[in-house]
Amino acid sequence: MLKRILPTHDSIKKSRLLSWLGPRVHDPSLWHINRRAVARGVAIGAFFGLMVPVAQIPAAAIASLFLRGNLWIAAVSTLVSNPFTYAPIYYFAYRLGASLIGAPVPQHAANLSHDAVSQAWISQITDLWAWISGIGQPLVLGMLLMALSGATIGYWGARLFWRYKVISKRRRLLHARVLRQAH
Structure with missing residues (x-):
């Protein structure tokens, strides 16, 4: 075929x-x-x-x-x-990375929808250093x-x-x- x-x-x-x-x-x-x-x-x-x-x-x-x-x-x-799958993939990747390196998962992140997580992720990109030290390492x-x-x-x-x-x-x-x- x-x-x-x-x-x-x-x-x-x-x-x-x-x-x-x-x-x-x-x-x-x-x-x-x-x-x-x-x-x-x-x-x-x-x-x-x-x-x-x-x-x-x-x-x-x-x-x-x-x-x-x-x-x-x-x-x-x-x-x-x-x-359709970006938000769940990146949310799960962040949670996986955070659990492996022992990074604290923000309480508000556990209760956010997938869309809110992806919007929060995009807003973090504006400050590269904050992104790398905060969400970047666990996410990568x-x-x-x-x-x-x-x-x-x-x-x-x-x-x-x-x-x-x-x-x-x-x-x-x-x-x-x-x-x-x-x-």
């Missing part, structure tokens, strides 16, 4: 937009659907989707070039964080741990899902073969 949507290797070679990347963009791992490239793409996308708050897709694409992950899967996997630590965990879970989850699909396809073919031989 995905092969109909994805560009062909020849169209990628002829693309003027991608010519600046040179021979690296012609690596088959970036475009083919196979278990290793897809698993790497999911891991890269999950990492940058949970770690980097801006320019996630370009960051994942650049990492895919060097780590030989599927470029399209990496780009789509960054969408684990989106405008929590985001890093969540990104590493998400990448690990994404990688092994994609590998296990791929394995499940291969085994179920083999079982269906074997079952069909047995039925043909019985008749």
Whole structure:
């Protein structure tokens, strides 16, 4: 199904937009659907989707070039964080980081909605030093741990899902073969 949507290797070679990347963009791992490239793409996308708050897709694409992950899967996997999930992700990341470094969680932060937390976070950015010493350290630590965990879970989850699909396809073919031989 995905092969109909994805560009062909020849169209990628002829693309003027991608010519600046040179021979690296012609690596088959970036475009083919196979278990290793897809698993790497999911891991890269999950990492940058949970770690980097801006320019996630370009960051994942650049990492895919060097780590030989599927470029399209990496780009789509960054969408684990989106405008609907930013507030819960950052709130949980802050709470996780604060609990690990022993930073006090402000009482008012425990009772705020996710939107209020994201607005409070945005208002803290105006004073960079206050942000780094206050909410920044726990937030960055929590985001890093969540990104590493998400990448690990994404990688092994994609590998296990791929394995499940291969085994179920083999079982269906074997079952069909047995039925043909019985008749």
